[in-house]
Amino acid sequence: MTGPLQAAGLDVLLVDGKLGPAAGGATFETVNPATEEVLGVAADATAADLDAAVDAARRAFDGSAWSTDVALRVRCVRQLRDALIAHGEEMRALTTAEVGAPTFLTTGPQYDTPVADLAVAADTAEGYEWRTDLGLGEVMGITSRRWLLREPVGVVGAITPWNFPHQINLAKIGPALAAGNTVVLKAAPDTPWAASALARIAATETDLPPGVLNVVTSSDHAVGARLSTDRRVDLVSFTGSTATGRRVMAAASETLKRVFLELGGKSAYLVLDDAVVASAASTAAFAVCVHAGQGCALTTRLLLPRDRFDEGVEAAAATMAALAPGDPTDPGTICGPLVSARQRERVEGYLALARDEGGTFACGGGRPAERDRGFFVEPTLVVGLDNDARVAREEIFGPVLVAIPHDGDDDAVAIANDSDYGLSGAVHATDLDRAWAVARRLRTGTVGVNGAQWYGGDVPFGGYKQSGLGREMGVLGFEEYLEAKSVGEPA
Numbered sequence: 374m375t376g377p378l379q380a381a382g383l384d385v386l387l388v389d390g391k392l393g394p395a396a397g398g399a400t401f402e403t404v405n406p407a408t409e410e411v412l413g414v415a416a417d418a419t420a421a422d423l424d425a426a427v428d429a430a431r432r433a434f435d436g437s438a439w440s441t442d443v444a445l446r447v448r449c450v451r452q453l454r455d456a457l458i459a460h461g462e463e464m465r466a467l468t469t470a471e472v473g474a475p476t477f478l479t480t481g482p483q484y485d486t487p488v489a490d491l492a493v494a495a496d497t498a499e500g501y502e503w504r505t506d507l508g509l510g511e512v513m514g515i516t517s518r519r520w521l522l523r524e525p526v527g528v529v530g531a532i533t534p535w536n537f538p539h540q541i542n543l544a545k546i547g548p549a550l551a552a553g554n555t556v557v558l559k560a561a562p563d564t565p566w567a568a569s570a571l572a573r574i575a576a577t578e579t580d581l582p583p584g585v586l587n588v589v590t591s592s593d594h595a596v597g598a599r600l601s602t603d604r605r606v607d608l609v610s611f612t613g614s615t616a617t618g619r620r621v622m623a624a625a626s627e628t629l630k631r632v633f634l635e636l637g638g639k640s641a642y643l644v645l646d647d648a649v650v651a652s653a654a655s656t657a658a659f660a661v662c663v664h665a666g667q668g669c670a671l672t673t674r675l676l677l678p679r680d681r682f683d684e685g686v687e688a689a690a691a692t693m694a695a696l697a698p699g700d701p702t703d704p705g706t707i708c709g710p711l712v713s714a715r716q717r718e719r720v721e722g723y724l725a726l727a728r729d730e731g732g733t734f735a736c737g738g739g740r741p742a743e744r745d746r747g748f749f750v751e752p753t754l755v756v757g758l759d760n761d762a763r764v765a766r767e768e769i770f771g772p773v774l775v776a777i778p779h780d781g782d783d784d785a786v787a788i789a790n791d792s793d794y795g796l797s798g799a800v801h802a803t804d805l806d807r808a809w810a811v812a813r814r815l816r817t818g819t820v821g822v823n824g825a826q827w828y829g830g831d832v833p834f835g836g837y838k839q840s841g842l843g844r845e846m847g848v849l850g851f852e853e854y855l856e857a858k859s860v861g862e863p864a
C-alpha cells in the first residue's frame with residue numbers, strides 16, 4: 374500500500390471526526406489468511422471508545438443540520454465514492470491481503486462494485502419524495518390536508534462481518550448516511566483494516582461533519598454488542614450468523630429499537646430435468662468455490678434430478694477439482710483461503726460430520742497437500758446424504774457443496790423450502806416459464822434463473838425465515854433507515 378493507507382496509519386478509530394488510537398493505545402494483530410503472516414495491528418477499542426462514538430453520533434444527529442440537509446448528504450456520499458475509487462489500487466491490495474479475497478473479486482463484489490453502488494444511495498436521496506401529499510380527508514366534520522413525511526431514524530449502529538467487508542460496510546453506511554442518519558460502524562475483528570482504511574478516507578477526503586460517521590475496531594465482540602442495548606442508538610443494522618442475530622434482536626428488544634438483520638443461508642440450486650444438467654451442475658460448483666464459499670447467499674445445496682444425479686455429480690466434481698485453492702494474489706485464483714484458523718477448523722468439523730453421517734466425498738474433503746501455510750480447504754462435494762443431514766441444513770461457510778437427488782419439480786421445491794433459512798436460491802431449466810414457476814414457489818429473498826444475477830445496488834437484498842429481517846440496498850433498503858410521520862393541517 375502507498376499514500377495515506379500505509380499500515381502505520383491503519384491502527385486508528387474514527388470518533389467525532391477525529392482519527393486516533395483506542396483508549397490506552399491498545400492494539401491487536403490482523404493476519405494474512407493465505408500466508409498466516411501478521412500484516413500489522415489495528416486499534417483495539419474498549420467500551421469507553423464505543424461510548425464516545427455513540428455520544429458523538431447522537432450529538433451530530435440531534436444538534437446539526439445533517440438530518441435535514443439533503444444536498445449536503447448527497448455531496449458527502451458522492452465524495453466518499455470518488456475518494457474510494459481514487460484509492461482503488463491500494464484498497465484492492467489491502468482486501469486481498471487481509472480478507473484473502475482473490476484478486477478477481479476485488480474488481481467486483483469485494484470492492485469496485487459496492488463503491489460504485491454508493492451512487493445509488495446518493496441518487497435515491499436526491500430524488501426521493503420526502504413529503505407526500507395524501508390529499509384531503511374529513512373526520513367528524515373537520516376537513517384536513519394530510520401529509521406523509523419520511524425522516525431519518527436517528528443513530529444507526531452497524532455491526533458487520535469479515536467475508537465481504539467493503540460490500541457490507543458500504544451497503545449500510547451509504548443508505549444510512551444518505552437517508553440522514555448518523556452511524557457508528559463496528560467492524561469485524563478479522564478484517565479491521567478494511568474499516569480503518571474507510572475511516573481514514575472518510576475523515577480526510579470528504580466533508581462529513583464530525584460525529585456523522587464513526588468507525589470502531591475491536592478484538593472483543595462484546596464491544597459491538599453494546600450497540601444493541603444502548604438507549605442512544607435508534608436502529609441496529611447487523612449482518613452475520615443467525616445465532617448472533619437472535620442475540621442482537623433479543624438485546625435490542627430491551628429498548629424496542631428497530632433492527633435490520635441479514636443472517637445466514639443454506640440456499641438451494643435447483644436443476645430441473647429439462648436442463649442441461651452437466652452445465653448447470655458445473656455452474657453451481659463454480660459458485661460455491663468463489664471466495665472459498667464464504668458467502669451467506671451462495672447456493673450450497675445442489676438438487677439434481679434423480680435419474681441424472683450421477684451425471685450432475687460428475688460434472689460438479691470435475692469443476693471443483695479443477696478449482697484448487699490458490700494464492701489470492703494470482704489473477705487466475707477462484708478459491709482462496711478461509712479467513713482464519715478458527716474458520717478452517719469449523720469447516721473441517723463439518724467435513725468430519727459429513728463422514729459420520731454416512732456421506733462420501735466426490736472430490737476434496739481435506740486440506741490441499743501442496744499448501745503447508747495458509748487457511749486452505751479443498752473444494753468438496755458431499756454425496757450420499759439427504760436433506761435431513763446436518764451438513765445439508767446448517768451453514769458451513771466454506772467451499773462445500775452437498776448434492777441431493779430430487780424426483781421432479783414439486784419434490785425439488787419441497788426440499789429447497791425444507792430449511793430454516795430463505796436467503797437465496799437458483800433454478801435452471803430449458804423452459805423459462807417452468808423455471809419462473811419454480812422460482813415463484815421458493816421461500817427465499819433472492820433467486821437467480823438460468824445463471825442470471827440478482828445482485829445490484831438498486832436491488833433489495835434480504836431473506837425469509839431465519840435468514841433475517843428487512844432488506845438492504847435498493848429503495849427498500851434505503852427506507853429501512855427512515856421513519857414515517859403523518860401530519861394533518863387545516864384545509
